[in-house]
Amino acid sequence: MELTRRDEDMVAVLSLSGRLDLANGNTLKDEIKTVLDSGKTAIHLCMKDLEFVNSSGLGAMVSIMKEIRLRRGRLTLSDMADYVREVFDITQLSHIFEIFPTEEEALHSYQTAAQI
Amino acid sequence: MSFIKLTYSSVIKSEQYMYDDVKAFLVDKSIDARLINNIMLSVSEAFTNALLHGNQSDPNKSIHISITTNNDEIIADITDEGSGDVEHLGSHEEADLWQEGGRGMMLIKRISREVAFSKSIKTGGTQVTIKFDRNKYKHKVEQNI
Numbered sequence: 001m002e003l004t005r006r007d008e009d010m011v012a013v014l015s016l017s018g019r020l021d022l023a024n025g026n027t028l029k030d031e032i033k034t035v036l037d038s039g040k041t042a043i044h045l046c047m048k049d050l051e052f053v054n055s056s057g058l059g060a061m062v063s064i065m066k067e068i069r070l071r072r073g074r075l076t077l078s079d080m081a082d083y084v085r086e087v088f089d090i091t092q093l094s095h096i097f098e099i100f101p102t103e104e105e106a107l108h109s110y111q112t113a114a115q116i
Numbered sequence: 117m118s119f120i121k122l123t124y125s126s127v128i129k130s131e132q133y134m135y136d137d138v139k140a141f142l143v144d145k146s147i148d149a150r151l152i153n154n155i156m157l158s159v160s161e162a163f164t165n166a167l168l169h170g171n172q173s174d175p176n177k178s179i180h181i182s183i184t185t186n187n188d189e190i191i192a193d194i195t196d197e198g199s200g201d202v203e204h205l206g207s208h209e210e211a212d213l214w215q216e217g218g219r220g221m222m223l224i225k226r227i228s229r230e231v232a233f234s235k236s237i238k239t240g241g242t243q244v245t246i247k248f249d250r251n252k253y254k255h256k257v258e259q260n261i
Contacts (some may be wrong), residue, residue: 019135022164023128052135054160055223059216066214083153090226091219 012040017049025060032064041073046103048079076106119184126171148253154227161220162194162244170196195243200235
């Protein structure tokens, strides 16, 4: 799995590519901790190039969600391949994650929330 | 009928090698892409269970994979070299949403046609047999046209 980070105003945008599984769940957790420690608590994960996720990867996702909530932050996801979305739906994790069709829509939601 | 037999040591890196090998075999057999996704997820989950729970990450123990395809079904066997205790494997409660583990077996059951657990005569460990119905996917393709 590869992770690239860029900042869009108040939101840290991480792009995931490759596989999210037992071998690299900790990489994601460590990167999220780094982002949170840098003071950013609004995090968006773009999953456009994520090819595969299994239950170990889902476990890492739940772990980072808990960590972000603990810091009173917000996590959004977008651009899931149909197959990845299906895994989130089967496990009902789509109920606890904010999933947007596109990154643009996800980032727009932060602007809207900031205006309220 | 076609089949492939593979063996890997119980180290985390092996999961990636197994994934690449099994996927290449299935692609070569012109299996439906959605079915390949479901097979790869199921085999990955069973492989992780074999590695962590069956072989307890002992690099001296192996995980054996066998994939058999015919016109109607695909059968995946994942066998470890652990204690072969299969009694606890059959019944899996759905994971609490905020739980970090415990979704693997539930996923396999949801996306395959049949899952069975047995004690392997060859290794003494646990053998997980997962079956997939090829016709179900062919039917979906016809419906989509």
